[in-house]
Amino acid sequence: MTLIAWLIYIPLQFMWIAFSVIGVLWVAHKQIVRSKALGLSQTAVEIINGRWTGHVFGLRKDPASAKLAGKLPNNSLTGLRIALFPLWIAKQIAGAPILYPQLPExxxxxxxxxxxxxxxxxxxxxxxxxxxxxxxxxxxxxxxxxxxxxxxxxxxxxxxxxxxxxxxxxxxxxxxxxxxxxxxxxxxxxxxxxxxxxxxxxxxxxxxxxxxxxxxxxxxxxxxxxxxxxxxxxxxxxxxxxxxxxxxxxxxxxxxxxxxxxxxxxxxxxxxxxxxxxxxxxxxxxxxxxxxxxxxxxxxxxxxxxxxxxxxxxxxxxxxx
Ligand SMILES: C[S@@+](CC[C@H](N)C(=O)[O-])C[C@H]1O[C@@H](n2cnc3c(N)ncnc32)[C@H](O)[C@@H]1O
Known part of the structure; x- marks a missing residue:
């Protein structure tokens, strides 16, 4: 299934690239510009988004982070979902994440x-x-x-x-x-x-x-x-x-x-x-x-x-x- 996941992921990511860029820019805007305006930490958002990703991709269960990440004034989970969509599809096919996120030795x-x-x-x-x-x-x-x-x-x-x-x-x-x-x-x-x-x-x-x-x-x-x-x-x-x-x-x-x-x-x-x-x-x-x-x-x-x-x-x- 991993091979099939790659065969679908590569063309999908290619077609999706403009959306991935929009997703990344959306998250970056919230994380950097909104954090600055509100006097908040952008690095704290970076970390909770990592934990959200780990939870959604099955690397580490963290339901509390998954809930909290969606309630922040300086974050966009929609942007993150759009950016990671091709990788998420690949994960559904392979049964485990490919490329990112990974948990190596x-x-x-x-x-x-x-x-x-x-x-x-x-x-x-x-x-x-x-x-x-x-x-x-x-x-x-x-x-x-x-x-x-x-x-x-x-x-x-x-x-x-x-x-x-x-x-x-x-x-x-x-x-x-x-x-x-x-x-x-x-x-x-x-x-x-x-x-x-x-x-x-x-x-x-x-x-x-x-x-x-x-x-x-x-x-x-x-x-x-x-x-x-x-x-x-x-x-x-x-x-x-x-x-x-x-x-x-x-x-x-x-x-x-x-x-x-x-x-x-x-x-x-x-x-x-x-x-x-x-x-x-x-x-x-x-x-x-x-x-x-x-x-x-x-x-x-x-x-x-x-x-x-x-x-x-x-x-x-x-x-x-
Ligand atoms: C990257 S975040 C890490 C947050 C958290 N420990 C985690 O792992 O999710 C860094 C945190 O350190 C806090 N911090 C940075 N400098 C600090 C200081 N001088 N005193 C207290 N907290 C500080 C920031 O406000 C921010 O919440």
């Missing part, structure tokens, strides 16, 4: 499939660490929907931290999507403010309880000083046995994304890329040195894209307290 993971590869690793680590914790703190939560899914049990206290404007917009969208948010504590925080912890301390967060801090897709937008200070703050305000699950990006990926149109679009919403590590040689030692220099123990970690001659483009890692 970690070593072979490329940047086009980053959201799917990194989500798989975050999901696995979260399941393991949340099972032995009492609190989940989502740092730079953006449009993440883990607080509205199966991860959350009666005994888990959940906190979402983000800047005020994106967080208020998310809360409205969560309401429109009719997601149950009664158990979620929303805390406004900016990691560039060295006192951001005061807002979390003023909430029902309990520093004596074992906590998982999820910091996904955020460190690359912060300065090195803010990343280090935030880690120090977490360490000083979390119980022994807690963990930070985060991703750190390799300079090779950041350098690539700092060029051309991509850099200009990120500048439009003030999301220029910043902190990264040099994973071009001996990435394990680089990661280990970074983690231990901040006073954490390095737990499980997964490099993505290691088969590339310039080394992995990112790592999903656990920092244990």
């Amino acid at each position: 970690d070593e072979k993971s490329g940047i086009a499939n980053m959201v799917f590869s990194r989500s798989r690793r975050f999901d696995g680590l979260l399941e393991e660490y949340v099972a032995r914790s009492e609190q989940l703190v989502v740092l730079g939560a953006g449009l993440d929907t883990r607080a509205y899914g199966p991860l959350v049990t009666k005994n888990l206290k959940v906190f979402e931290l983000d800047m005020p404007t994106p967080q208020r917009a998310k809360r409205k969208a969560v309401k429109r999507a009719r997601l149950d948010a009664a158990h979620v504590h929303y805390v406004e925080a900016d990691f560039a403010d060295p006192n951001w912890i005061n807002a979390l301390s003023a909430s029902p967060y309990d520093p004596q309880k074992k906590t998982v801090f999820l910091w996904e897709g955020v460190t690359l937008y912060l300065s090195e000083a803010d990343v280090l200070k935030t880690l120090e703050t977490i360490k000083g305000n979390a119980a022994a046995g807690s963990a930070v699950i985060l991703d750190v990006y390799g300079n090779r990926m950041l350098d690539m994304a700092r060029k051309g149109v991509f850099a200009k679009t990120l500048d439009a919403t003030g999301e220029a890329l910043n902190f990264g590590l040099d994973f071009s040689s001996d990435p394990e030692s680089v990661l280990s040195a970074f983690v231990t220099s901040q006073g954490f123990d390095l737990g499980p970690y997964y490099f993505l894209g290691s088969s590339h001659k310039k080394g992995p483009y990112m790592v999903v890692a656990t920092l244990e307290i």
